[in-house]
Amino acid sequence: MKKKAQAGMFEIIVVLFVFFLLIGFGLIFYAGMQKRSSTEDSKRVLELRAVRVAQIASTLPELQCSLDNAVRENCIEVEKAMAAKDVIEKNIADYYDMFGYGKISIKGIYPDSSLSMLLYDFNPSRQTYDTTAIQIPISLYDSVKKQNYFGVLNVEVYS
Amino acid sequence: MNRKAMAEEQFRWIFILVAGALILGFFTSIVIKQKQAQEDAISAAELQNMEFLMANAKVATGSANEIELAQDINFDCNSIRIGRLSKQTKEPIFAPELLKGRNLVTWSLDWNMPYRATNLLFLTTDEARYVFVYDEDKYASSSSYQKFVDELYSKFPDKMNKEKVSNKESISDKNNYKTRIVLLDASIALPTFKGVSSMTIKGTDLEKGEIQFGGQSYHYIGLPALYAAIFSEDKENYECAMDKAFKKLKLASSVYSEKIEELGSIQVYECQTHYTDSNVAISTILGADVATLKNDNWATGLFGAISAMKNYNNELIKLSCPPIY
Numbered sequence: 453m454k455k456k457a458q459a460g461m462f463e464i465i466v467v468l469f470v471f472f473l474l475i476g477f478g479l480i481f482y483a484g485m486q487k488r489s490s491t492e493d494s495k496r497v498l499e500l501r502a503v504r505v506a507q508i509a510s511t512l513p514e515l516q517c518s519l520d521n522a523v524r525e526n527c528i529e530v531e532k533a534m535a536a537k538d539v540i541e542k543n544i545a546d547y548y549d550m551f552g553y554g555k556i557s558i559k560g561i562y563p564d565s566s567l568s569m570l571l572y573d574f575n576p577s578r579q580t581y582d583t584t585a586i587q588i589p590i591s592l593y594d595s596v597k598k599q600n601y602f603g604v605l606n607v608e609v610y611s
Numbered sequence: 612m613n614r615k616a617m618a619e620e621q622f623r624w625i626f627i628l629v630a631g632a633l634i635l636g637f638f639t640s641i642v643i644k645q646k647q648a649q650e651d652a653i654s655a656a657e658l659q660n661m662e663f664l665m666a667n668a669k670v671a672t673g674s675a676n677e678i679e680l681a682q683d684i685n686f687d688c689n690s691i692r693i694g695r696l697s698k699q700t701k702e703p704i705f706a707p708e709l710l711k712g713r714n715l716v717t718w719s720l721d722w723n724m725p726y727r728a729t730n731l732l733f734l735t736t737d738e739a740r741y742v743f744v745y746d747e748d749k750y751a752s753s754s755s756y757q758k759f760v761d762e763l764y765s766k767f768p769d770k771m772n773k774e775k776v777s778n779k780e781s782i783s784d785k786n787n788y789k790t791r792i793v794l795l796d797a798s799i800a801l802p803t804f805k806g807v808s809s810m811t812i813k814g815t816d817l818e819k820g821e822i823q824f825g826g827q828s829y830h831y832i833g834l835p836a837l838y839a840a841i842f843s844e845d846k847e848n849y850e851c852a853m854d855k856a857f858k859k860l861k862l863a864s865s866v867y868s869e870k871i872e873e874l875g876s877i878q879v880y881e882c883q884t885h886y887t888d889s890n891v892a893i894s895t896i897l898g899a900d901v902a903t904l905k906n907d908n909w910a911t912g913l914f915g916a917i918s919a920m921k922n923y924n925n926e927l928i929k930l931s932c933p934p935i936y
Contacts, residue, residue, distance in 0.1 A: 457619045461626070468630055504666050511670045513727040514866040518936055520928060521723055535869030543862060549701040595933040596877065
C-alpha cells in the first residue's frame with residue numbers, strides 16, 4: 453500500500469515537472485518573440501522620430517521663410533539659420549526638448565554647393581545605440597540677395 | 612482502510628490542492644499582468660497619439676481636429692497623464708485639468724508677437740461646455756461690441772461644445788462635467804450646478820484687452836492669448852503655459868535680433884533707419900514675460916513695441932528692403 457502511494461506521488465511530481473517544463477519553454481519562446489518585435493518597434497519609433505524632427509525643424513519659426521507671417525513651406529531662410537545657429541547653441545536645453553539626441557544641418561546643392569551649416573548637435577556622451585538619418589529637399593532663401601537655392605535638410609537621430 | 616492509509620490519502624489531497632492552487636495562482640498572475648500590460652499599451656498608444664497631435668499642431672495651425680478618446684486624460688501644464696503613464700511637455704498647452712468625453716478636440720493657433728513665436732495648442736472634449744454670455748443692451752447699441760462678440764464666438768471651432776446666450780437668459784444644467792462661462796463684458800448670477808467656472812473679458816478689442824479669472828487680471832495681446840485663457844483650467848495653468856510661450860518668444864526674438872544686426876549692414880539709408888528703430892522695439896519684446904501681462908504699463912509697452920515692429924516691417928516691405936519677418 454505504502455509503495456503504491458509513493459509511486460502515485462512520484463507520478464504527480466513528474467507530471468507537474470513536465471507541465472512546468474513545457475510552460476518554461478513556452479515562456480522562453482514568447483520572450484524571444486517579444487524581444488524581436490520590440491527591436492523592430494524601436495527601429496520604427498526611431499524612424500518616426502527622425503521624420504517628426506525634420507517636420508518640426510522645417511517649420512520652426514526661427515528657421516522658416518516668411519513674408520509678413522505668411523510662411524513658405526519647405527523653405528529655410530539663410531539669414532535666420534545663421535542667427536538661429538548661435539541661439540540654438542546658447543539654449544541647447546530648450547531645443548533638446550524638441551529634437552532630442554541628434555544632429556540637424558542644412559546644405560546647399562544648387563547653384564551654391566558651398567553653403568553648409570550645422571544647426572543642432574546634441575549627443576553629450578558621444579555614444580549611440582542606434583541611429584537613423586533622413587534627408588529632405590528644401591529651398592534655401594537668401595533674403596539679402598533675394599535668391600533661392602536648392603538644398604537639403606539633414607536630420608540624424610540617435611536612440 | 613487503516614489510519615495510515617487514511618492519512619496518506621489526506622496528504623495526497625492536500626498535495627493536489629496545493630499544486631492546484633499554485634497552478635491557478637500562476638495563471639491568474641499571468642492574466643493580471645497581461646491585463647495591466649494591455650491597459651498600459653492602450654495608454655501608451657493614446658500618449659503617442661497625443662505626441663503626434665502636438666507635433667502636428669506645431670506644423671499645421673488654424674483647424675480644429677477631433678479624435679476618439681479611449682481613456683480620460685489628466686493634464687497639469689507640465690505633464691499629460693493617461694492611466695498609469697505620463698509624459699512631460701514643454702509646449703504651451705491650454706486645457707482643462709481633466710479631459711473626458713467621447714472625443715478629444717484639438718485646436719492650435721499661431722502666436723504672432725508680431726512674428727510667429729510658437730503655436731498655442733488648445734485641448735478640450737465634446738463634454739466640456741463653453742458658454743459665451745453677452746450683454747443684450749450693449750449688443751443692440753454698440754456695433755463694435757456686437758462685432759467683438761460675433762467674431763469671438765464664430766472663430767471658436769464648431770467642433771467644440773459652444774453656445775452663445777444673452778445676460779437675460781438663464782443657463783441650464785446640461786449635465787456636463789465642466790462648464791466654462793465666458794462673460795463678455797457682461798455680468799450674471801452664476802449658476803450653481805457642478806463643474807461651473809467663469810472668466811470675464813473686458814473691452815471690445817480682439818487685439819488687446821483685459822481678462823479676469825481666479826481673482827487676477829491679465830492683459831491679452833492677440834486673439835490666441837484670449838482663447839488660451841478660455842481653455843485654461845485656472846490662473847496657475849494659464850500662467851504656467853503662457854510662461855512657456857514667452858520662453859519660445861524669447862528664442863524667436865533672439866534670432867530676429869541677430870538677423871536685424873546682420874541686415875543693419877545693408878548700405879541703404881532708408882532700410883538702415885528701420886533696422887535701427889526696430890532694434891529698440893525688439894529689446895522690449897525680448898524682455899517680456901508672463902509678469903508683463905499683469906502690469907498695465909508693461910503690457911502697454913509690449914503692445915506698443917509689437918505695433919511698432921509691425922510698422923517697421925511693413926515699411927521695409929514697401930521699400931523693397933529685406934523684411935525682418
